[in-house]
Amino acid sequence: MALPKYTETRYRVWHYFYITICTCVFFFLIAPLFVIFPLSFNAEEFLSFSEGMKNLDPDAFSLRWYKDMIYGTKNPWGLAAKNSFIIAIFATLGSVILGTVAALGLSSRHMPYKGLIMATLISPMIVPLIISGVAIFFFMAKAGLAATHTGIVLAHIILGTPFVVITVTATLSGFDHSVTRAASSLGSDPVNTFMKITLPLILPGVISGGLFAFVTSFDEVVVVLFLAGLENTTIPIQMWTGLREQLSPTILAVATCLIILSTLILVTAELLRRRSERLRGINR
């Protein structure tokens, strides 16, 4: 943002002040994430920069914590990663199917009590997680599903569906319903119409909702803390225990991997959002 030449000095000063503030805020937002990278290569067992690291001594850096993460004795990360992925994949599938179908119904103009039902469907997003955790735990304990994968998957479906419902209803709001009517008038049955016409058009919304559901499940710790037994440990639970008890740099190695994963998800989500906006004809 270049300033015009005729700008008065006080506005010039104000402008640079504003830019400085913005830079500081961006720094505050992003910098904490970058502390983790170098420290995860620390050769020593501390969570702070050693003298060697400050002098960029190559001996001060090592891959030992990454090795520990993968090969470490009695290390929990392998099992945790496996569980996390299994749970997140099933939870995402469940959320996407239930959420998309519900969004189709919700965006029909014939839907009765739309406001009330919408509020109910997205309530797991609004209710504080700790309360959801307590309520879901009571249900799972009664149903005998506590400390099972099924229980955790169901819990994550509860928490993930609101995101799918919101993104898919948003996509459907720009949806031209005459194309489905055209399909029906040409003799297509509703299921066929959905698979061949509606789904491909709303796919970006469905996938970005699915990504939200995936991240929610993959990152969820409050509800899992109530539900999980030793067998169902997940990456967030291991990180939680690690951060509370033995703060070892292995956690930073895991955190680095998670940041890389979230970057990948961010890029996918952004690309999808832009594609969906292009398809809906919103030019920015």
Add this chain to the structure above:
Amino acid sequence: MSSETGKILTTDGIPLEVSLKKAERKNKIKAFLLVAPLLLFLLITYIFPIGDMLMRSVDDKMVTEMLPKTFKSMEKWDGKELPPEEVFESFYLDFQKLVEEKRDGKLSTQLNYTKNGFKSILKKLRRKAKNFEEGNYKEQIMAVHQRWADVEYWRAIQRRAPAYTSQKYLKGIDMYKNEEGNIVSVEEDRRIHRILWLRTLEIAFFVTLLCFLMAYPIAHLLATLPMKYSNLLMICVLLPFWTSLLVRTASWMILLQQQGVVNDFFVMIGLVADDSRPEMMFNKTGTYVAMTQILLPFMVLPLYSVMKTISPSLMRAGKSLGGTPFVAFWKVYFPLTIPGIGAGCLLVFILAIGYYITPALVGGASGTLISNQIAFHMKSTLDWSFASAMGLMLLAGVLAIYWVYNKLVGVDNIKLG
């Protein structure tokens, strides 16, 4: 002309009005059937369990069921003097039954909640009761321990007669029903829950304020910069948004610890001496800093999406009409961003008020919130009914805010990313 001919008929001979209504109903059912699976799923696994929490929080049947005869015979007792022989007898019978079923330990824990001192006298009673003779139980029980002859203890038992209680809710705001049945506050130095509620509100409020103050300038910058720069900067907002909460909390733990980067920096610029590095973690400071950074994206995104829709020509018009840039901003631009401010602030406030993970890790004892207390009672004291009561009080607060949010912005307008 009869009224029949006035109506338009479909080809089947049914009046059009009826036929349309039928089609309308069919569409309604169709739409509802699509929503039904998710609605049913959520009702069973989520909404009803929240109702279950409500039941648990007021439930006090345990003692009621353990001493059925006692409470029945107590109905006629006015509670002024020691209860009659009948009450002693039925208490003895109830108690013997509990001892047989090995449930007397539970009774003593429960009664001890109501009044301290029950544990030892029940233990003594159990020992002595084996050798009781039939008849005149009043004398025999009173002989076991002098407290059994104290009317206060019998009143304490009587207070546990109702199957429902508001006790847990009162406890959540540090109040209780005293022996006269009045609701009073606990002593000043034991009001831990009120401190927690106030701290939760305080932290949620200031985190929201800090987020607003930081998010407004950068949302404005993002909305006014040319696309190619703003997309790049947007990553700075979106990357933390998509990154695991625990990873972000971990990075703050590294930064804020005493030997951490922030303290190193303070020492380097000479702000603090090396041997007097301030504690920035495990207290309120840690909670504030970490929560503000973690919730900041939730403020930036709604502000950005509103600011994006404000045409830059409005500011130019304001300036060309003689306003200084500040006046133009304050009179034209700022009022237009109010919907975004409302959405962002309420979203951040709702999220902050129920925060659990970050305060638990960086908050220490002075930076924890009401959620941490709920988790503590769920996992450590196992007082689930108290945890439920506190959870529902928190939920009531959040729903009130949500209702305001819905009135002001509409839940359908929530935008993600």
